[in-house]
Amino acid sequence: MLDIKELKFNEKGLIPAVVQDARTRRVLMLAWMNEESLRVSMEKELACFWSRSRNELWIKGETSGNYQHLVSIAADCDRDSLLLLVEPDGPACHLGTESCFEYPLWESAERGDFTLSGLMDLLAGRKKDRPEGSYTTYLFDKGLDKILKKVGEESTEVIIAAKAEDKKETIYEIADLAYHVMVLMTEAGISLEEVRQELASRHVIDHKVKQEKMT
Secondary structure (H helix, E strand, C coil): CCHHHHCCCCCCCCEEEEEEECCCCEEEEEEECCCHHHHHHHHHEEEEEECCCCCEEEECCCCCCCCEEEEEEEEECCCCCCEEEEEEECCCCCCCCCCCCCCCCCCCCCCCCCCCCHHHHHHHHHHCCCCCHHHHHHHHHHHHHHHHHHHHHHHHHHHHHHHCCCCCHHHHHHHHHHHHHHHHHHHHHHHHHHHHHHHHHHHHHHHHHHHHCCC
């Protein structure tokens, strides 16, 4: 473990801190810390920064309620910048968005990463804008019964492919099922985070059960 004294603060006693969601790994914001805010962060396990505009310490979320619970802090190889992994209670940006980095400047057409959260954003956009010619728009236009029917059909296709021990086809059908389940989630107003939290609670229970069996 590094000592705070090993960090290289700038001439104003500050060091840049990149804040990243510990669960999704999405970059949430960039802020500044001094030695005092760093110590407060570690003591309270809440992200605390130095406001250059107000010239004072501020704990993220103290006015909005969107606290960032600290998971870890790491320094870069030059010891002149920090990476904070946090579990946020809400949006990081004062404009109400999940991340401050919501404004694309450029993106490679070939190298863009696929993410489930990106797909959910796309589905939400389809539900709102309903562009013509989109299969997703068709599902939302038809409504819940049609979406549920497709989830049932795709579940059957997964079972058939898996029973045939056809790995490639099973992957294909699981992807189809996952897509239609996410359409259902969008229709029902269910987020990926709510599902993640449910799975996490089951993981804790399963871990305890295993421990009990071992003892």
